[in-house]
Amino acid sequence: MTYISLDKSLLQNLIDAINSYAQSHDFEVGEVKWINWTEDDPAGVGYRVANGSTLAGMSTTMTTLSGEIQVRLDEAVAMNESGITMSDGNTVSYYLPDGGEDTVENVRAYNSKSLDAAKSEATALYQATNSPNGRSEDGRTIDEIYAEMAKHQDVPTYSAAYIQALDKAAETRPYSEEDINKTGAELFLELMNRSRDSYSGEVMPPHFSTLGHMLAAASQDEVGGASLAKDVYPQDGSTMSLASKISLNAALSETPTRFGTRFLVDIASRSEGQDPNQGGMEGEDVINLTRYNADVLGGALTAMGNNPKAALDYLASAGGTVDANGTWTPNDAAQSRWDRLKHRDWNQAGLDGFTAALGAASSYRNVTGDTGDVIHADARATWLAGNTISHFGGGDVKKEDFSEKMKENLSLVIANSPEEVSVAAEGADLEDTDGAKLPTKPQAITNLTYRVIDNENAAATIATGLGDYHHDHIDRDMQSGDMTTLKGNYESAAASQGYIERLIESRLTDNKEDAEKRKTAIDTAASVFTTVAATGVTVATAGTSAAVLAPFAVDVGTTIAKPVVVDALTEGWGEDRNKDDSPGTPRDILEAQGYTDAAQYGLLSDESIALAQKQGLLLNADGSVIEVPPGGYSDSYLRKVQSWKKKAGDPATQEVSDSIDSGLDDGREQASKLLTNKN
Structure with a gap:
């Protein structure tokens, strides 16, 4: 995925300068054209500035160019103001998928149009899941709405806007008093819970899969993944339902696309202090042939198996000291985290996730x-790899x-x-x-x-x-x-x-x-x-x-x-x-x-x-x-x-x-x- 960053002030100055030059050029061409029409034209200059000539068309070319640049700037500003592509100071950005051509059509399609589509689908699904007949106000079924969502499930701008829009949908037409005070992330997790209700544990519920992809897309750092983590797993997670924790654990574990780095590190940090066996048997469910409990840390670590940077940042966090030989000594926080994790009471899915993150982090060796x-x-990964080998190769x-x-x-x-x-x-x-x-x-x-x-x-x-x-x-x-x-x-x-x-x-x-x-x-x-x-x-x-x-x-x-x-x-x-x-x-x-x-x-x-x-x-x-x-x-x-x-x-x-x-x-x-x- 690609985020194109723009300096808002400098680029607007450039656009204004191009437009100003185009206007001056157009005026000068007009003056030359008028003189050669009203006076004798011994050098044949008139036809060189006539309508359709290269000189006459240059102002149009410049105006068209500045207009295309303006579209990109406007899209980036709108995305930033909507809270989707967050940036600092005077810098704004717009999104394009990998391999996507940077055209006006694509810029609009993956930015403002993505936002509009996300708002529409979020409102429709909220209506359909809460209506007696299972349809939105525009007449669509839940399956039809999910089919449209699946087309955009890996687009970060769409997915981030979708979660935001759920909050607005509940405020505008709430179906319960409780919904008014829920965040978009809470409502999104409830959709995940509902999406797996009617499926056996032997399969991956298709709607759950779509939502998992969307969560991964919305978790990217460039669209506010760190902020989303705080909404998805508020504080220490004690206010979350067991069902939502199970859904989050499974989504992190089962979704094949990469989750954002800061999102994963924050989720893991918030959830590591929770009892891994909270809820007992009631806090477990089988999804896609795997038994998941409410221990979200296991899911975050599993997802780190696809994100080596998140794995290293969490398991061997920056800090500590490096000696002349390149050997890293962790600070107290990193050492304490390792000591807690290696002695944690993991279930099998959690242990699979723990080792997935350890394996991914080792790729930073050498x-x-x-x-x-x-x-x-290298120093941090080497320390972590050595401790991993000693732990799992020891007693x-x-x-x-x-x-x-x-x-x-x-x-x-x-x-x-x-x-x-x-x-x-x-x-x-x-x-x-x-x-x-x-x-x-x-x-x-x-x-x-x-x-x-x-x-x-x-x-x-x-x-x-x-x-x-x-x-x-x-x-x-x-x-x-x-x-x-x-x-x-x-x-x-x-x-x-x-x-x-x-x-x-x-x-x-x-x-x-x-x-x-x-x-x-x-x-x-x-x-x-x-x-x-x-x-x-x-x-x-x-x-x-x-x-x-x-x-x-x-x-x-x-x-x-x-x-x-x-x-x-x-x-x-x-x-x-x-x-x-x-x-x-x-x-x-x-x-x-x-x-x-x-x-x-x-x-x-x-x-x-x-x-x-x-x-x-x-x-x-x-x-x-x-x-x-x-x-x-x-x-x-x-x-x-x-x-x-x-x-x-x-x-x-x-x-x-x-x-x-x-x-x-x-x-x-x-x-x-x-x-x-x-x-």
Whole structure:
């Protein structure tokens, strides 16, 4: 979404100046035209200023331009005065959707016309829901009104104006004495309550879904989301009905579109002090197959899973101190909040939400400097990630308490800590890592990875994060590296692969899964790891097949902000090989890429490289790298690589191969050694 900001005074001065110049131009053209009509015109100037000429039309062009600018300014002023697009001082703004062309028609459609439509629909729905025949005064049914609302449900200006207009509708034609004193937000929540009354808990009520989208749209910072939070969840929420809290919790949890940052942080801050089990069984309801209670904090945290900035701002609020190494020490407020949250009596939906926010916040790890208005982003995210790993990888939470959603959410924290996972897999100390230090232990990293890795999407998420880390690390180091550097990098990558494989095997064995399922799970995760490490394909570059994964790492670069869906990531990989061919083994994929890097950086003999080029392997004739697509590492291709290796007899290839075997053994050994808590 786009908000175009204008300086009201400066732009009006520009409009006035254009109009003044147009008038002067028109007057001067008229003078020239009159003289050449009444006097002799030896130079033929008359036709140059006649009606329809370029000079004569310039004043009209300027007036038209100033008129279009005036429309934009008037729309922005009207939106600001209506309280929809709030701004400071002399700045006003109007709204356009992403991809929307900035035309007069669109500016009006998404601003003043949106406001008018919102007022009309709000009045109509208030009438219909309170009338005996279920129709508004203009004769429309509730379903018909909702159908019109659904067309605008994701437009912030429309949705914000709609909630405002409910208040006016109740004041003008109240259906009860109580309605007169209710805010638009209160009436909106009551609509949400009614919208789910006649539906079973197995489905998402369609009208509830529409209202959820509208709430998300109206919650954006640019249309007063922070102010809306105070109306939706007044003070500490004690005046709200249980039904409204359940509706708000479910809407925050079920709506896929992003809620505003300040709205979410404010809602979470207001609701965190409430009893999570308030109302008992009466304070619960099943919506879309999920049991929701009146604990709105769980819903706010779930919504933060789609808004990493809100998650970081709430869970590791700005403040505290950062030392010379980039390590963040929280202030008392942030530390106290973390201590309260990790020991809170969550229900399952709340725990899913808590971990969703933790996963999203971890996507700010390893960013450089400040990100926009997120100060000390990496330092704060690193502190939070370390505490998350220690809590969920320690004795506070048992593995049987992990839902599948929790596993996927927490896999993000592991995936966004790839350097520390790699260090653990090599048996090194976490203090050896660069930048801010992750405040946890290798054992906690290993325990948490073990607990989540039997979920295939969690395994793919971790494998993707690790693979991307090693791919970038190899690319960076080999710009000035030698054979020792290459071997060290591939030994490290292989250690990460062996570490993942051993933890999957251990977890699925403990789950009493059969051997075939264990093998499939290990091969899938290892293939994702080695393919990403070799090709650099990631959730952000996988193309349209990965669209279901969005949004990724919004505003934070190359880390992962949502769990990877393994089927979406790997969809189409098989299209790069013959249908009768099978995929290559993960180890052989890593080895083949090691040989490619050795050739690229001149670490193989000229004879070996020439033989590879002749066979269409490793390098093109011009010396550039042969880009193998993700599915191109087929069994037949890798057998060709092995045949080339044997025929070339280059000692350097054996050094690479031995390094990979050594790394695999080390990673497996470290996984077994560091796995200290299987409970």
